[in-house]
Amino acid sequence: MKNVISIGIRNPINRLDFVYMQREIISIANSIVEEAVVGLLCTNFPESLGVADLGCSSGPNTFIISSEIIDIVHATSCRLGHPVPELRVSLNDLPGNDFNCIFKALPEFYKKLKEEGGGFDQCFVSGVAGSFYGRLFPSKSLHFVHSSSSLHWLSQVPPGLDSKEGIPLNKGKLYLSETSPVRVVKAYLSQFHKDFSLFLKSRAKEMVPGGRMVLSFMGRRDIHPTTQQSCFQWELLALALMSLASEGLVEEEKIDSFNAPYYAPCPEEVKFVVQTDGSFLIDRLETFEFYWDDQMRTEFEELSSGQRVAKTVRAVVESMLECHFEREILDVLFRRYGEIVDDHLSRNRAMYVDLVVSLIRIG
């Protein structure tokens, strides 16, 4: 289950569907990124600035955040009367990510930099493959760390989702649900706690004192982990699968034994892990809401809302499902899912919640 994210977006046909959603999230976090980078440069202006984008993926969005950071650094340097620092940009994703695609786009990226920004011939991009739930970079080498739409993916499916006898506890569901037993809820929270702690510990070693980090990921406002905001896209996908099971197209046991390596935390849970770790100070912690079907409204006008949502969700989760279910059912599944989402949206305006947290390395 470890390669889920990068396998998901490796499929070039689906990648674009995911792009719109991811871009909306990047733009939400943009002003917070700007504030953090400006704050960093005002308190401690380095000669050589280390920046990392964790879970950078590969595709049209890969260089968006780097370009924005470069623009902010350039503008701030000019305002402060400092020469533009040397920039070391590390792009990270899992080893299964398509780094070849990133590197092929690199000459064009460098060319644009030279044409647009005076003084920016000193930008060095490198690719770093590995899980951010562990060390990735040399000690104290980073000043600014960014991650968008990645940290809601756990390092693994939480252990402990079966009974002692090996019977799946989270029957008929893919993620947390109102019907999920407490043990399942606890297992998910515990895995999030473990993963996010390890993430912070690793970054704490890699960042300089005063370094800044802006993370955005799917979350929830509500304290209760089975609230609709955090679970309902999975709930409806489970419904679609169960309806296929009722027609004999999928074995129900297969659905019972599948659980997504995903967790949408609430602000309090994030705060708790950061405070327990103790290496970072929370500068800002914001929640944003956006409608399920908003991000592709203009690009896919001919599709119903439900079909648009189905396209986006398919782009992200297809590879995971493929490993567990038969590849052949996917078209039917996502058509059915689109119908169920349409029905749901005819009665509700469903929202995703995105958490953005801005952190300062203490020390």
Place this chain on the structure above:
Amino acid sequence: MKNVISIGIRNPINRLDFVYMQREIISIANSIVEEAVVGLLCTNFPESLGVADLGCSSGPNTFIISSEIIDIVHATSCRLGHPVPELRVSLNDLPGNDFNCIFKALPEFYKKLKEEGGGFDQCFVSGVAGSFYGRLFPSKSLHFVHSSSSLHWLSQVPPGLDSKEGIPLNKGKLYLSETSPVRVVKAYLSQFHKDFSLFLKSRAKEMVPGGRMVLSFMGRRDIHPTTQQSCFQWELLALALMSLASEGLVEEEKIDSFNAPYYAPCPEEVKFVVQTDGSFLIDRLETFEFYWDDQMRTEFEELSSGQRVAKTVRAVVESMLECHFEREILDVLFRRYGEIVDDHLSRNRAMYVDLVVSLIRIG
């Protein structure tokens, strides 16, 4: 012509043929690499050691040199009673190189490191895509630079190989030859001088004072650039092409207008560029000779010497030829080439010359 090297070895079928030759070259340079790394650590032991492998390619050899450097650093640290430094390993090749293949092998590489070497959990590998004839790395970030079998490739086919009227001067040849006009010889030398200067200038900025660099590449002993040692594999390949032309399979004009972006310098030429640049001191400069057909003798016993040479040369130059000639002629061409090489080797024992130069960053 810029992507020749990495395109050449991207073909997985051919890659293995090249591997044997490259491995022989790596093993020749090995004791010089060891001497340089030990020398580096004895004079200036850093907490964090930056290592770059330029033109790392992708395949079974990619991690050989990194593994050897790690072993040397580990052994030397223990001998000197120092804790093992943090290691930053940058693997560089052109943007067309298969970095995905490298990154997929990375988890296994890290696993082996942890199992074998105590204390080596602090190794951080990154991929850097770009031409080494220009800046690749941040200022003063590298302690040891290595490059094997790459620097004989020029950044481009030298300009000035046509007459004022646009008529090719190097008729019937692919590289320097006894029949090449003086202007062609000068154009090649001038391109080598320009490229190698730019290489040294770029590395000088990236390396710390006292940093070491070991480069090995194809060269010649003889002062004359058209000596058989440096040219004859190209001379015979041109012969094979011309014999296809005589049968109407290739247009002679196509052969006239093709020139390899390659240069095999002599030690004096290397020395001259290093001394003119002035940033590096030559610690050692050695030439090694090895037989054309030695490297794959045990692996491909069933093949004639000529066919073995043809396999190796094909692996390296196929992609270049493909861009210029018809893809369809390649099988015939390399069969013919093998026969010509066999004939040549029945009367001569042809040698390649490999130059290894060990440099110290002054300052």
